[in-house]
Amino acid sequence: MTRTLSAPVTVAFDYTRSTGPVIGRFLTGLRDGVVVAGRTSGGEVVVPPLEYDPDTHDQTSDFVEVASVGTVTSWTWVPEPVKDQPFDRPFAFALVTLDGATRPFFHALDVASPDEVSTGMRVQVRWAAERTGAITDIECFEPATDAGPTGVEALGDNPVTGVITPVSLDYLYAASPEESAFYRGLNEGRILGQRCPTCSKVYVPPRSACPADGTPTAEEVEVSQTGTITTFCIVNVPFLGQKIVPPYVSAYVLLDGADIAVLHLILGVPADEVRMGMRVKAVWKPREEWTYSLENIDHFEPTGDPDADYDTYRHHL
Amino acid sequence: MRDVAIVGFAQRQMEEFDGSPTCVELLVPLFAECYEQTGWNRHDIGFWCSGSSDYLAGRSFSFVSAVDAIGVIPPVNESHVEMDAAWALYEAWLKIQTGEVDTALVYGFGKSSAGVLRRTLALQLDPYTMTPLWPDTVSLAGLQARAGIDAGTWDERAMAEVVNRSLTDAEKNEYAIRKGGSSVDELLARPMYADPLRKHDCAPVTDGAAAIVLAAGDRARSVSDRPAWISGIAHNVDPISMGNRELTRSPSTAAAAAGLDLTGVEVAELHAPFSHQELILRSELGLADDVAINPSGGALAGNPMFTGGLIRFGEAAKQVWSGNADKVLAHATSGPALQQNLVTTLEGRS
Ligand SMILES: [Zn+2]
Numbered sequence: 001m002t003r004t005l006s007a008p009v010t011v012a013f014d015y016t017r018s019t020g021p022v023i024g025r026f027l028t029g030l031r032d033g034v035v036v037a038g039r040t041s042g043g044e045v046v047v048p049p050l051e052y053d054p055d056t057h058d059q060t061s062d063f064v065e066v067a068s069v070g071t072v073t074s075w076t077w078v079p080e081p082v083k084d085q086p087f088d089r090p091f092a093f094a095l096v097t098l099d100g101a102t103r104p105f106f107h108a109l110d111v112a113s114p115d116e117v118s119t120g121m122r123v124q125v126r127w128a129a130e131r132t133g134a135i136t137d138i139e140c141f142e143p144a145t146d147a148g149p150t151g152v153e154a155l156g157d158n159p160v161t162g163v164i165t166p167v168s169l170d171y172l173y174a175a176s177p178e179e180s181a182f183y184r185g186l187n188e189g190r191i192l193g194q195r196c197p198t199c200s201k202v203y204v205p206p207r208s209a210c211p212a213d214g215t216p217t218a219e220e221v222e223v224s225q226t227g228t229i230t231t232f233c234i235v236n237v238p239f240l241g242q243k244i245v246p247p248y249v250s251a252y253v254l255l256d257g258a259d260i261a262v263l264h265l266i267l268g269v270p271a272d273e274v275r276m277g278m279r280v281k282a283v284w285k286p287r288e289e290w291t292y293s294l295e296n297i298d299h300f301e302p303t304g305d306p307d308a309d310y311d312t313y314r315h316h317l
Numbered sequence: 318m319r320d321v322a323i324v325g326f327a328q329r330q331m332e333e334f335d336g337s338p339t340c341v342e343l344l345v346p347l348f349a350e351c352y353e354q355t356g357w358n359r360h361d362i363g364f365w366c367s368g369s370s371d372y373l374a375g376r377s378f379s380f381v382s383a384v385d386a387i388g389v390i391p392p393v394n395e396s397h398v399e400m401d402a403a404w405a406l407y408e409a410w411l412k413i414q415t416g417e418v419d420t421a422l423v424y425g426f427g428k429s430s431a432g433v434l435r436r437t438l439a440l441q442l443d444p445y446t447m448t449p450l451w452p453d454t455v456s457l458a459g460l461q462a463r464a465g466i467d468a469g470t471w472d473e474r475a476m477a478e479v480v481n482r483s484l485t486d487a488e489k490n491e492y493a494i495r496k497g498g499s500s501v502d503e504l505l506a507r508p509m510y511a512d513p514l515r516k517h518d519c520a521p522v523t524d525g526a527a528a529i530v531l532a533a534g535d536r537a538r539s540v541s542d543r544p545a546w547i548s549g550i551a552h553n554v555d556p557i558s559m560g561n562r563e564l565t566r567s568p569s570t571a572a573a574a575a576g577l578d579l580t581g582v583e584v585a586e587l588h589a590p591f592s593h594q595e596l597i598l599r600s601e602l603g604l605a606d607d608v609a610i611n612p613s614g615g616a617l618a619g620n621p622m623f624t625g626g627l628i629r630f631g632e633a634a635k636q637v638w639s640g641n642a643d644k645v646l647a648h649a650t651s652g653p654a655l656q657q658n659l660v661t662t663l664e665g666r667s
Contacts, residue, residue, distance in 0.1 A: 003335050003336070004335055004336055004337070009375065011375050011376075015444065017444060017445070019445065023445050023446070026446075027445070046560070046561065047560070048445075048446045048558075050558075050561070054556075054561075073464070074460045074461075074463045074464045074467065074564065075460065075463060076455075076456050076457075076458075076459025076460050076462075076463060076511055076512065076513070076514070077459070077509070077511055077512035078453070078456055078511065079510060079511060079512075082433055082435065082436035082451060082453055083433075083436065083451070084451045085450065085451045085453070086450060093450075093452060093456045093457075093459070093460065094460075095460055095464075095559060095560060103560045103561060104559075104560040105560055106446075106447065106450070106452065106460075106558075106559050106560060107450065108450060114509075114512045119463065119467045134449060135445065135446045135447075135449050135450060136449050136450070163445060165444060165448065165449055167440065167448075169372065169375060169432055169436075169437060170432060170433070171338075171375040171431045171432045172430075172431055172432075173338070173375060173431065174335070174336060174337055174338065174428075174431070175337060176336050176337035176339075176341065176342050177336060177342065178342070179337065207341070207385055208336075208337065208339075208341035208342035208345065208385065208386070209341050209342070209345050209385045209386050209388070210385070210388065211384070211385045211388065211389060212388055212389065212390040213388040213390065214345065214348070214359060214385070214386055214387050214388025215388070216342070216345050
């Protein structure tokens with residue numbers, strides 16, 4: 001059995017980028033069915049064009065169209081494609097020097113087995129059915145035929161000025177052994193922290209090391225389910241992914257026996273009556289809904305006790 | 318120039334680290350080993366610098382969480398590079414050269430196994446013309462290996478010889494996660510994976526962390542009878558695009574080496590995550606046949622991401638500390654297919 005709790009997690013983000021005059025020109029060409037190269041001061045014809053000349057450092061301004069047919073100069077087999085590669089079955093990646101270019105260009109090559117590819121073979125662009133002004137407007141290369149690449153419809157002016165690249169990464173996300181103990185405790189209805197042997201501070205959730213002195217936090221301590229609001233905010237602004245309808249109160253709750261506050265939801269009191277020093281207690285979800293999560297605690301609500309003295313939490317703000 | 322030496326080194330390598338991607342729990346014992354080697358504590362360290370990646374960790378500002386392992390009261394002087402921690406060592410060396418500090422602790426960490434490593438690394442490529450195709454690390458290395466085979470610069474047998482020597486040497490390395498030599502013929506009989514690469518031509522996916530202590534002049538002499546003095550350090554970079562460099566060569570390695578005196582190097586720890594890359598590096602560095610390459614087993618025996626290069630520095634320093642060699646070379650790479658290269662010479666002085 002592993003020491004730690006883990007769960008799959010996906011981190012996804014759409015990167016939006018402006019393309020500038022050089023890459024924009026190249027991507028506009030792809031959208032319109034032509035491959036645009038840049039000529040360097042040294043006479044190299046480069047695909048995709050370099051934004052700046054490697055010798056003069058001037059911005060590339062000499063563009064030429066090259067053929068969409070060329071020669072493989074190197075290749076590798078991809079036996080186990082990863083997510084979002086051009087094919088979800090085995091294929092080849094290749095460097096292809098297009099006719100008219102002097103430098104090779106990287107893209108996928110659609111062949112069924114490594115026996116069907118060799119250095120020096122002639123290949124041609126297969127255009128994507130729908131083109132948007134991205135490197136994926138070239139679907140892939142394929143072995144050249146006498147007919148050459150299928151012609152594509154020119155789309156005219158309206159240059160490409162930006163691209164949106166979705167990126168999505170999958171992880172098996174693991175908690176540290178100390179955090180794992182915390183989540184296992186929550187699944188038993190307990191709130192666990194750990195005490196630093198050097199400075200005696202109690203961290204909830206426990207950390208792998210005391211951030212103040214670097215000592216591993218070893219000793220497990222169960223903290224109270226009652227605590228003090230040290231600071232709070234009233235959330236009035238809706239945002240993407242929000243689970244609760246605003247307005248609501250998000251507060252730091254310093255549980256009795258802990259030296260660090262936990263962030264949680266405050267209910268059972270009008271938002272405008274929440275205050276620093278207010279005493280609150282954990283309200284758990286029904287037992288059958290518990291999992292390894294701080295969400296087992298549905299919210300905190302006032303105990304009705306008198307407010308805590310400022311001095312009892314002033315060092316924990 | 319101030320004299321700066323490596324005086325401490327600790328490492329861990331494993332196939333799958335059973336812990337958090339911040340690796341805090343892994344770093345704490347490594348720092349403890351460095352304190353024990355030097356007799357110092359965290360208050361003796363003037364500068365901290367780390368190498369790691371948020372993409373590997375799957376969370377933003379992951380290096381900030383790792384700072385827990387240091388302890389930051391009173392506040393510390395700290396920095397970070399989003400590449401192999403060998404470049405953090407370079408930054409720390411520069412920091413010591415400024416005279417602002419006399420000591421530094423450099424560390425690298427990464428939990429490669431949390432995601433699909435060869436896919437995650439596609440995010441270090443050109444975002445317009447490369448990343449949308451998700452070129453994985455193994456494929457890019459395969460293009461490079463094929464280019465050399467086609468050009469007659471190396472062949473599959475030469476690649477297998479590198480693997481066999483590495484895995485044989487790794488038998489003596491307690492941290493190696495892949496080890497055990499066999500024979501070149503046996504290796505060549507194994508099936509092709511990412512043609513022209515077999516699985517043993519590719520460094521294994523490795524989790525891990527490492528830490529190195531640097532110290533200047535008398536601070537180094539005060540903790541070590543035989544510090545590994547950094548006598549030369551240089552790094553250079555090649556174009557990121559695969560089409561705009563001669564793949565069978567590493568001009569940036571040659572350019573870095575050109576500024577150093579490599580005569581008399583006895584041992585070289587080369588950071589080559591793919592077997593053919595060791596052949597490229599050896600050639601670009603002009604190393605003589607009698608130079609021992611990667612007695613640790615090298616990256617083919619274990620290559621924790623953002624740490625594999627720094628470990629080469631530690632392994633090279635150990636050769637000096639033990640008196641096994643008077644002059645050694647340490648090399649680290651970062652980026653796709655040997656794009657960026659850092660070369661250092663370390664020397665013992667009697
Ligand atoms: Zn502490």
